[in-house]
Amino acid sequence: MASSRTGIWLIGAKGGVATTSIVGLLALKKGLTENVGLVSELPQFSHLDLAAWDDIVIGGHDIRSTSLLDEAYKMVFESRAIDGRLVEKLKDDLTALDANIQDGTLINVGKMITSLADEKLVQLQETARGAVDRLKGHIADFAKANKLDNVVVVNVSSTEPSVDADQFPATWKELQPLLSEAGCRLPASSLYGIATLELGYPFINFTPSLGTALPAIEDLANSQKVCHMGHDGKTGETLLKSTLAPMFAQRNLKVMSWVGHNIFGNMDAKVLDDPENKKTKAVSKDRLLSKIFGYTPQTLVTIENIDSMGDWKTAWDHIHFQGFLGTPMVMQFIWQGCDSLLAAPLVIDLARFADLAQRHGGSGLQTQLACFFKSPLGTEENDFARQFAMLEAWTESLKS
Numbered sequence: 001m002a003s004s005r006t007g008i009w010l011i012g013a014k015g016g017v018a019t020t021s022i023v024g025l026l027a028l029k030k031g032l033t034e035n036v037g038l039v040s041e042l043p044q045f046s047h048l049d050l051a052a053w054d055d056i057v058i059g060g061h062d063i064r065s066t067s068l069l070d071e072a073y074k075m076v077f078e079s080r081a082i083d084g085r086l087v088e089k090l091k092d093d094l095t096a097l098d099a100n101i102q103d104g105t106l107i108n109v110g111k112m113i114t115s116l117a118d119e120k121l122v123q124l125q126e127t128a129r130g131a132v133d134r135l136k137g138h139i140a141d142f143a144k145a146n147k148l149d150n151v152v153v154v155n156v157s158s159t160e161p162s163v164d165a166d167q168f169p170a171t172w173k174e175l176q177p178l179l180s181e182a183g184c185r186l187p188a189s190s191l192y193g194i195a196t197l198e199l200g201y202p203f204i205n206f207t208p209s210l211g212t213a214l215p216a217i218e219d220l221a222n223s224q225k226v227c228h229m230g231h232d233g234k235t236g237e238t239l240l241k242s243t244l245a246p247m248f249a250q251r252n253l254k255v256m257s258w259v260g261h262n263i264f265g266n267m268d269a270k271v272l273d274d275p276e277n278k279k280t281k282a283v284s285k286d287r288l289l290s291k292i293f294g295y296t297p298q299t300l301v302t303i304e305n306i307d308s309m310g311d312w313k314t315a316w317d318h319i320h321f322q323g324f325l326g327t328p329m330v331m332q333f334i335w336q337g338c339d340s341l342l343a344a345p346l347v348i349d350l351a352r353f354a355d356l357a358q359r360h361g362g363s364g365l366q367t368q369l370a371c372f373f374k375s376p377l378g379t380e381e382n383d384f385a386r387q388f389a390m391l392e393a394w395t396e397s398l399k400s
Contacts, residue, residue, distance in 0.1 A: 004149035004359060006051040008351045009139055011192050012157030013060025013101045016079070016266050016311055017206070019071040020344040021156070022097065023082060026090045028053045033086070037345035039372075040352045045395055049359075050352045058097055059142045061104035061135065061192070063117040068101070069094045079266065079311035081338040102138040105131040108187040110161040112271050128186055129179035135195040143201075150358055152351040153196040153203050155230075156343070158271040160187045160209040168214055172223065175216035186210075190217065197221050197228065202354040205230030206347060213377055222364045227357045229350075229366040232374040234384075235342040236335050237262060237315035238288065242384040244319075244331075245292040254322040257298040258289060264313035264339055269305040287375055288382040313339045346372055353391075360398060368394035 008025070010018040027033040035041035040050055069087075072094055076084040087094070106114050106121050107128055114122060126134065143151050167185065169175050178184050179194075186194075189209035196203040197212070197220050205211030205228075212221065212228045221228050234242065237260055248255050290296040319331040350372055357366050370376035371387035381387055 004051060004355065005055045005057070005147060006351075006355045007057045007059060007143060007146060007148045007151035008348075009142065009151050009153045009196075010058070010060035010347075011104065011153065011155040011189075012062060014062040014064055014066055014068060014071050015156060015158070016071070016075065016268070016340040017156040017343045017347060018060060019068060019075060020082065020340040021347045022058055022068065022094070023072055023075070023087065023090060024344050025053065025056060025058060025348060026093045027086060029056075030089070032089060037341075038349055039346070039391075040349040044392060047399060048356060048395055051355050056351075057100075057142075057146045057148060059100035059102075059139075061102055061138065063104045063106060063109075063113070063121050065118045067095070067098055069098075075311065075340065079338070079340070081311045081341055100142060104157070105135065105188045105191055107131055107191060108160070108163075108185060109158075113158050113160065116158075116267070116271075127180055127182065128184040128191055131188075132179060132191050132195045132198070135192060136199055139195065139199055139201070143199075150355050151196075151199075151201045152354045152358075153192065153201060154347055154351055155189055155192055155203070155205045155207050155209070155211055156347060157189070157207060157209070158268060159207055160189055163187055163210045165210065165214055168216060170215045170219075172216050172219040175214070190214065193217055193228065194220065197224050197226050200224050200226050202227040202358045204228070204350045204354055206233040206343070206350065208232040208375065218364065225363040227354050227362045227364070227366050229354065229369045230373060230375075230377055233343050233346050233350075234372060234374045235339070235346065236313060236337055237317065238374045239384065240315075240317070240333065240335055242288055242292070242382055242387070245289055246383045246385065248319075248321060249293055255289070255293060255297045255319060256322055256328070257300075257318075257320045259300045259318045260302070260315055261317075262301070262303045262313060262315045263306045263309055264311065265305055265307040265309040266311045266339060268339065269303070269309075272303050272305065291380055291382040311339050311341075313337060356398075 072087045075082040189211040193203045193212035211230050314336045323329050365378035367379040368390050
């Protein structure tokens with residue numbers, strides 16, 4: 001099967017993760033960077049007909065009026081994360097891509113995210129159904145204008161406040177009429193997901209926001225025979241948790257408590273400084289330990305905004321565990337990495353794998369992608385090694 005001409009449509013297209021992903025894709029197209037950090041470029045996946053760099057077209061939604069080039073320079077001068085010489089070589093490409101970025105929606109995103117938005121979007125009055133149809137139009141126009149075979153929509157926007165999923169009906173037939181009602185409580189992340197699935201395109205939720213994690217939206221995905229997966233990309237501290245926790249379990253060492261402190265200072269950190277948004281993220285980072293251990297140790301996850309850190313996230317973890325004869329012991333680690341640079345290659349990987357899955361007849365939740373997520377939908381497997389084996393097994397199955 002030949003690779004396709006594929007669009008990658010980024011929700012939150014001018015944020016740090018999206019901007020870094022875009023700079024990375026442009027650099028890969030021009031041969032200006034290596035493929036370090038890209039899972040999809042590992043040797044065991046070389047047999048796959050993944051979308052080639054030259055076949056990928058970029059677009060997206062955002063709620064701010066800034067330019068991609070300005071955001072790229074912020075990653076250079078404020079976050080000290082990207083080489084300015086690289087951005088200089090991509091100036092014209094970044095400027096041209098602004099034409100592919102359209103206005104998103106603020107429906108039920110919470111006060112913190114709304115405060116960051118362009119005033120025209122704050123004043124925009126539309127129903128959830130109106131927003132979905134408007135967003136669909138943007139993506140459909142993008143696909144037509146660029147003669148795309150497929151578009152993968154990846155949500156990398158800021159974390160929304162927590163939503164009680166139980167308030168929504170279980171089927172798409174029941175949920176669909178609510179979109180036209182005033183006061184529909186579906187958050188923007190779910191509206192983006194619905195717009196994508198109604199068009200028949202794959203949707204990836206790289207955030208801890210609700211997105212497509214509702215039975216009714218899964219019902220829509222299955223009826224449309226389209227792929228989706230989420231949620232919350234696993235890039236740093238939680239990646240270490242999902243790797244280290246199985247070690248304790250397999251050595252029969254009882255973890256009594258696991259404390260993680262996270263500090264960083266990018267836009268995501270500012271949004272997460274609001275308790276409503278922070279709760280969504282903290283729950284996602286904390287849930288996997290009980291899944292791996294089969295019991296629940298005492299845990300604490302803190303996420304603090306420290307402006308001077310910029311995009312450089314530092315996590316300090318303290319693990320208190322019980323050894324033989326009941327003796328308590330301690331393991332500590334410090335993880336420091338550039339948040340956007342850890343996430344960006346995974347965004348690209350997920351878009352390529354989701355495009356591949358759709359072209360090979362996949363539909364519904366793509367659990368083989370669990371290794372990319374803190375809270376993978378559709379599976380209880382949280383051991384990173386076993387999750388990665390699921391990805392390898394799926395890609396092997398495509399040989400036959």
